[in-house]
Amino acid sequence: MLYTDLLRFWDEAVKAVDARDWPGALSKLDQITEPTSRTLFVSQSVHLALGQVELAIKALDETIEKDERLAVGFFQRAGAKMMANRLEEALGDCVRAQKHMRQNPVIDYRQLGLRYKLYSWQVLYNAAAVHSGMGQWDKARDILTGTLQERGAGRGGGTLELGLESISRREVLEPLLLPEGVVFRPRKQEVEQLKQRDFLGKAKVITSVIPNDDFGGFEPLRMQKPGFYEPSIEGSQDSHYMCLKNTYLAQGPGELTAPSGGLVFVLSDADRNGMTTVIHDGQKGLLPVTMLEPVDVKKTKRKMNKGSVPNGIPLPPGSNPPTRPQNQTSLGLQGTDALPCYIAAIQPSPPPPYTTSSEQGFSSAQSEEPHGSLAVKVHYRYTVSLCVPPDTPYGELQQKIAHKLGQPATQLRLRHKQQGTQVLRPLDKEEGLKGLAEVAESGRVTLWCQNEDPLFNRPILYQMVALYDYAAQGPEDLEFSEGDTIDVLSEVNEEWLEGHAAGSVGIFPRCFAYRETGQAGSSEAGAFQ
Structure with missing residues (x-):
């Protein structure tokens, strides 16, 4: 029998059980030619609901033959045999059920498709019920008393106490069984795969x-003939x-x-x-x-x-594309004065001279600067340029750049590169632009600006340049890009450093950055102002 057919009949039988359609469930289960232990367990539940105890016991016998370690199967068969007054056999099933509990206080069968938890106290309660049916009241009372004292009794304490009261009145206990309709169900993922899907x-x-x-x-392409297009017709229609x-x-x-x-x-x-x-x-x-x-x-x-x-x-459509307007030569006209207004308005103008972005920044700054001014190009998230006198104080320069960038001046840090190095060094607040060698040579200067929060009392040991991009692996990591300048604040160990870059502080691997030769850690130590 195909597994898909078994799943289909099994699922339909479970749906009939949920609808309390017991004959319909049996008819679906009878179509399964190769039943499994779980489908046979469904059959016994239906037989018990119909009052067919012997057929339920027979189905449970077949269930246990296919799964000899199914504790819930022995538990259910013990209850069914008590209903059939086969007490000796029921007691043996209680012993086997307790054995296959493997000293576990509870077994959850949800992973197997049965929405039920079997507790050890339930098995012992059925054993006490068998002894009460056999007239062995003392033994039944001892079992219930010992079960109450065990930790595995759990939430069954109320049932056990009621059982003790019944034993004291010499009343035979009723066996415990699985609730009606609680059966093994097929996996939802497998049932969904039974539906046909149109993938194309x-x-x-x-x-x-x-x-x-x-x-x-689907029809192959065919040649188009002048006139009407005639669709293809099947056969000799x-x-x-x-x-x-x-x-x-x-x-x-x-x-x-x-x-x-x-x-x-x-x-x-x-x-x-x-x-x-x-x-x-x-x-x-x-x-x-x-x-x-x-x-x-x-x-x-x-x-x-x-x-x-x-x-x-x-x-x-078979229309031709529109023709282009005739040029000046084809019209035979001389000068723009003789051209119509719609042609004179679209006369080509000479293209502007091409310059790079850096050239444009400096050329625009120089064209606007008065005599004796200094062209300053500032690299931020974007590049801006401005003209200032060479003797502009640091604070005034910072204010002008902040106004140009639209950022608070207190959070802007100006840096520059010394000749022959890639490290960005803070601009001297006392000398300002006058102390830069490139100002004296070319009259131009390039600065780098970072937006960062002030960190007080954190000395900078030295600076390093990022060799590669580093993506933060955790909240404590410092993220940076290749070429960024990193202020080293402390050395965590031989492999990790604590640094500051772009307003963030965190740790990063030492191997992701390098320190240029010629830096002196103590002489270049500074602090965030």
């Missing part, structure tokens, strides 16, 4: 030379053009509305209702065959004007 889907027309084309099949005698209005689903004299292409013969399938104006539908009359397509084509549009299936 239905063909859909995306684009077509035929207007309103709704053809959804008679295909031809016909003309409508009078205007017809659609009166039902699938019918077409067509004007009098409209040309249609007939796809099929008339059905028993007198309707035939046609194509008109790119749409497929039904028309009464009595409204159609034959037409000579060749004569109809000759009568058409050159610019007319056919009523049937139009061909792809």
Whole structure:
């Protein structure tokens, strides 16, 4: 038997159990030719619900034959045999159920598809019930008393106490069984796989030379002929053009509305209702065959004007692309004064000279600077330029750059590169721009600006340059990009350093950055201001 068939019958039987349709559940279970232990457990539950105790015991026997370590199977069979007054056999099943509990206080069967937890106290309660049925009241009381004292009794204390009261009154205990409808169920993921899925889907027309084309099949491409496009017809069906005698209005689903004299292409013969399938104006539908009359397509084509549009299936557009406007030479005119206004307005102008972004920044700054000013290019998240006097104080320069960037001046840190090094060093607040060697040589200066929060009392041991991009692996890591300058605040160990970059403080691997030779840690130590 196929596993898919077993799953289908099993799922349908479980649904019948949920609906309390016991005969329907049995009919589905009987169709399973190779039952498993779990499907047989479903059968015993149905038999017990119908009051067929012996058939339930037989189903449980087959269940245990297929799974000899199913503790819940022995537990259920013990209760069924007590109902059949087979007490000695029921006591043996209680012993086997307790054995296969493997000293566990509880076994949860949800992973196997059974929404039930079997507790050890339930097995012992059924054993006490067997002894009460055999008249062994002392033994039954001892079992219940010992079970109450065990930690595994759990939430069954109330049931055990009621059992002790019944034993004291010499009343036979009723066996415990699984609730009605609690059965093994197939896995939901496997049941969902039984549904048929259309992985390819239905063909859909995306684009077509035929207007309103709704053809959804597969057909090879064919050559287009001048005139009307004739769809292919299967078999030896008679295909031809016909003309409508009078205007017809659609009166039902699938019918077409067509004007009098409209040309249609007939796809099929008339059905028993007198309707035939046609194509008109790119749409497929039904028309009464009595409204159609034959037409000579060749004569109809000759009568058409050159610019007319056919009523049937139009061909792809055949218009030529628009021509370009004539240039000045072809018009034979001299000068823009003689040109029409729409041509003179679009006369080409010479392209602007190409310059790089850095050249544009400096050229624009120099064109705007007064005599004796200094061109300053500032690298931020973007690049800006401005002109300032060479003796501008650090605070005033910081304020101008902050105004240009739209950022608070207190959180901007200005740096520069010394010749022959890649390390960004803080700009001296006392000397400002005057202390830079490049100012004296070229009259230009390039600064780097970072937006960062002030960190007080944190000395900078030295600076390093990032060799690679480093993505933070945790909240304590410092993230930076290749070429960034990192202020080293402390050395965590031989492999990790604590640093500061772009307003963030964190740790990073030492191997991701390098320290240029010639730096002195103590002499270059600074602090965030």
